[in-house]
Amino acid sequence: MPRGAPGVARRRPQTRAALLKAALEVFAEHGFHAATIEQICERAGYTRGAYYSNFAGKDELFLALFDEHSERIVRRLSEAIDALTPEECTLPRIAELAARIEPDERDWYVVTTEFTLRAIRDPQTAWVLARHDERLRAEIARGLTLVLRRAGRELTVDADRFARLVVALREGGLAQSYVEPEALPPGTLEREFLAPLLEASTRRLGAPNRAR
Incomplete structure (x- = not known):
């Protein structure tokens, strides 16, 4: 050597x-x-x-940033949820934790939005970005399933689909918040609507299936 x-x-x-x-x-x-x-x-x-x-280049560097950011967000949320007592593990409390936006999130949002626009225009970039998105959603779906179980509930919809909805709520909300921060502070939409969405998309463990 x-x-x-x-x-x-x-x-x-x-x-x-x-x-x-x-x-x-x-x-x-x-x-x-x-x-x-x-x-x-x-x-x-x-x-x-x-x-x-x-x-190898800027694309690989961005994707490394993407994975690092995803892991950090998931880790912070998991640690906050793990610290909850059984009495605190409620849908509104889960929604409140999910609504937390770190001060440095704006820089990341600006960067990832630009890369996403590139992916929309370029199929190869879209394919690569989608694989990283898929891994993040899997972590969200897994974590959501576990925390809902602690709250005595389970999803009645596909976990991956619901993870997509959570991501859409967060990213769409941030887009509006960074344009109108006074009218819509970051995290507002999650605080107002995530708990009702969870209520409508879950049932108590052991409850019968809802009629379709």
Whole structure:
């Protein structure tokens, strides 16, 4: 093994984290398309060689950001839900936790919206993004099923479809909130409508199927 390789291996996660952080900042400031690899490297304090040892290009970098952001959101929500007592595990409380929007969410929303527009125009990009969306929805569906069970309820609709609805409510709400923050603070729609949606789309465990 070449001399110094262990040190390089130890530094790799640190380098990757710095590049991801810098990329989000640069993408948010300049836009995904206008941002350059040179700007990202300069912001992170690394060379192009360090960049290309971690990412093949901007698309791969964005998708790494997507996965990192998804994992962070799911982890934060899971930790908040795990901290609930049995008495606190109610549909309104679950909706309140889901409505929490972190202060740094605006930058991510701007970046992901631009990439989504690109995916709408380009089938190959759409296919790749859809696979990452699918993994996120699976985590949402799994977590929702577990927390509803703790609340003594179960979905009466397809979990993946309901996860799509939750994502649509969040992203559609944020689009309006960032345009009209005073009229619609982030998280407002989830606080007002997610609990009723859960009530209408679930039943108590052991209850008979609803008539169709």
